[in-house]
Amino acid sequence: MIVAHPTRSLTRRLSEQYLMYGLAGLFCFAVAAINLSWHGTFLNSIPSAVGIPLALLLVGSFAIKRTSRWHENIDRQLSRFASSGGKTVQELRPLPATDALANGWNQLLARVHEHSAWNGVERRLSEAVHSQQARRWETVFQNLSDGIVICDPEGLIIQHNRAFAVQVTGSDSESMVGANLMQSLERLGENVTEKLCGLTANHTNQVIEVQRTDDITQGVWRLSRTLLESDANGSSDSIWTLRDITQHKLVENAREQFVCTATHELRTPLANIRAYTETLALATDIPIEQQQAFYNTINSEATRLARFVDELLNISQMEAGAITIRKHDVQLERLLEEILDSQRPLALEKNQTFEFSVPPKLPKILADKDKLNAALTNLLGNAIKYTPEGGKVSMRVDAEAHRILFIVEDSGFGISQEELPKLCSKFFRSSDSRVQSLVGSGLGLAFTQEVARLHGGRVTIQSQLNQGSCFTLELPLH
Amino acid sequence: MTTEKKILVAEDNVVLGDVVRFNLERAGFNVSLVRSGDEALRRLTEEPFDILVTDYEMPVINGSELCRMIREELKLASLHIVMCSAKGLELDREELKTRFNLEAILFKPFSIRELTSLIDKLNSSSAIPVVPSIPTPNLNPTR
Known part of the structure; x- marks a missing residue:
């Protein structure tokens, strides 16, 4: 009797069955041959002597096939799975049987399916999260106050944000994707071209300042370029930042102007005080009334100086927002x-x-x-x-x-x-x-x-x- | 008094102009005081002066423009010019000096003694000797 014992290997079981039916066939053939030879009817009974062992072998092969059918099923599924590159987990089917092999396979499949289901959920979740993050980054990119442009190695615009379009064209409705960056930047003003030439010739990361005209109130920008990591050919994309620094420049100018005015304001009374005191010190024969007038002048100039210093103090407080x-x-x-x-x-x-x-x-x-x-x-x-x-x-x-x-x-x-x-x-x-x-x-x-x-x-x-x-x-x- | 050297002082700061005039007159010069660049220009076309002491920042015509007009339009090549300025290092002193052939540029607050001794030196180096009518103040008092 053939028992599919879980501990016996497939080879052993197959060889046992094969040997059993084979030996039974041989034994039947031998017994029939001896018996028939004894009766002298060997030649007459050849068909049955061959047929019986053949039938036995047929039954044996059927039994073997039956024993190995689940293995064959698994073998087929795994071959298909392997040829698909391991992508068709969903096509692996459980076996409709209850023996140990089928149980093992079915449990394994259940595990695999469960795992892949979780993987799917995880993938969908992460896609959702990523697309939300990407949207957030896109929003940030579009709403930055600085103009940002990403350029390919040929200097063509791959992507730009709204601030860039506004600064260059005056409106955010015009897309400049695909346009030449240098030509686009020339729209900033007449003085820009020269400076840009210097920038393109040099291949390091750089910052330049460009002015629309000689009058800074018309607009001043700080343009900086950062090269991204270069690819196999040694060419690289670049990121350009365009910042409107007009206000900053105006304040800087006003401050310089102020320092100029302030030093003038401080030097004028000081010059007067020095000239009068020196005169009084040098000339000892000045009439007393005139001396008095000189002292009064010194006094009023000192007062003026003090007043200006007070004003400066108020200003510095105001500057610091500290009034x-x-x-x-x-x-x-x-x-x-x-x-x-x-x-x-x-x-x-x-x-x-x-x-x-x-x-x-x-x-x-x-x-x-x-x-x-x-x-x-x-x-x-x-x-x-x-x-x-x-x-x-x-x-x-x-x-x-x-x-x-x-x-x-x-x-x-x-x-x-x-x-x-x-x-x-x-x-x-x-x-x-x-x-x-x-x-x-x-x-x-x-x-x-x-x-x-x-x-x-x-x-x-x-x-x-x-x-x-x-x-x-x-x-x-x- | 015909030998007195004539000095034109162009200074919009009246207080300083007065004390410069006071000191230069005591040093024996004939001093005229004007309060703007255009007034200075007008005076220079009307009468000859030997020395011009001018401020840099003045209304209408500033010191630099005044010097340019004196040298290029009035062609007064021999007029000695001393410039006084409340602008400090913002001015390109050497460039101004060579461009308009200035004797000196003094930065405010300058020393009156420095100014008078400079003008004295210009005076003594010029061809016509000047006999001061008033004794010059002692320029090197002990401190």
């Missing part, structure tokens, strides 16, 4: 008196008509006295400074229910409509030659406006060139 105000109850009468005391003499010196009017009763206000003093002194000082000799300067205070207005009016040079919006910008000074001939830092009004803002108020300006100006500092009353 802080400490509000206290302010006696407006006292404050205004102090301002008038310091400014009225300056107006009288220039033979200006100086008018001052306040309501009989002024409200108490909550403010930083020193800063408010400086702001109002600034407005009044400017009115006197930029009004010619014999002109008219006035200061009026209007107290309303919820606000108080300090109105400084003059019949001075006035400000052109073009310059009016820029008047409160830091470092701005009018190009009017009458203003240019007078000293000033271009920061007083910016300071005044900042003080007004910090008090919750504002400065409004009305002006007519050659007619005069009216500056109003408005503060809320709480």
Whole structure:
């Protein structure tokens, strides 16, 4: 009897069966041959003597086939699996049997299918995550404020973001993919081409600055190139960054201008002080009245210097964003008196008509006295400074229910409509030659406006060139 | 007084202009003071001067432009020019000096003594001797 014992190998089982049926066949043949030879009918019985062993062998081969059918099935499946390169896990089928081999195969398949199912889930999940990440990166790329371009080794644009299109063409609707980068960049301005030539000739990572025209307000960009890792041919894609640095340049220029003005402002009173003290020290025979006049000059020049240093300090605080105000109850009468005391003499010196009017009763206000003093002194000082000799300067205070207005009016040079919006910008000074001939830092009004803002108020300006100006500092009353 | 050297001082800073005039007059020069570049130019076309002391930054016509006009348009090649400037190293001193043949460029705050001794030197090196009507102040006092 043939038993498919799990511990016996396939070869052993096959050879056992083969031997058993083979030997049975041989034995039957031998017995039949001897028996028939004995009876002398050997020749007559040859058909049955051959047929029986053949039939036995046929039965044997059927039994072998039956024994090895599941192995053959597995063998076939594995061959197909191998020839597909291991990609058709899903096509491996379980065996419809319950013996140990089939059980083993079926369990293995179940495991494999389970594993591949999890793999699928994992792959789909990671694809979802990646596509979300890719979208996020795309959003970042598109919304960067710097223009970014990726270029192939021939200098053709592979990809660019919106900021690049806006900076180069002025709108984000135009796609430049496939265009030559150099030609695209030439649209920035006439001066750009030369600089770009220098850049392309050199194959290292570089940064250059390009200007649309000689006038920097028209636009200045910083263009930098980074080469990516080169491929087998030694050519590489490149990433270009285009940053608009116009504002930065303007501030830098204004700062340089300011340093220039400031040093001039510091040197002028210093030159006067030095010249007068030296004169007094050198010449011992100067009449006493003249000596006195010289000392007075030195004194007023020193005062001017001190005032300028104060102004510088205010400016540096303003620059650092560090103007802080400490509000206290302010006696407006006292404050205004102090301002008038310091400014009225300056107006009288220039033979200006100086008018001052306040309501009989002024409200108490909550403010930083020193800063408010400086702001109002600034407005009044400017009115006197930029009004010619014999002109008219006035200061009026209007107290309303919820606000108080300090109105400084003059019949001075006035400000052109073009310059009016820029008047409160830091470092701005009018190009009017009458203003240019007078000293000033271009920061007083910016300071005044900042003080007004910090008090919750504002400065409004009305002006007519050659007619005069009216500056109003408005503060809320709480 | 005909031998007095004539100096034109162009300085928009009135306070400084006054003290320069005071010192140069004490040193025996005939000093005229103007407050702008165009005024200086007008005075130079009207009468001859020996020395010009000019500021760099002035309204209308600045010091550099004034020097250019003096040398190129008025053709006053022999006028000695001393420039005073509140601009420091921002100015290309050597370039200005050679371009307009300036005697010196003084940076503010300059020393009055330095200025007067420089002008004295220019005076003594020029052909016409000048007899100062007022004694020159002691230029080397002990400190």
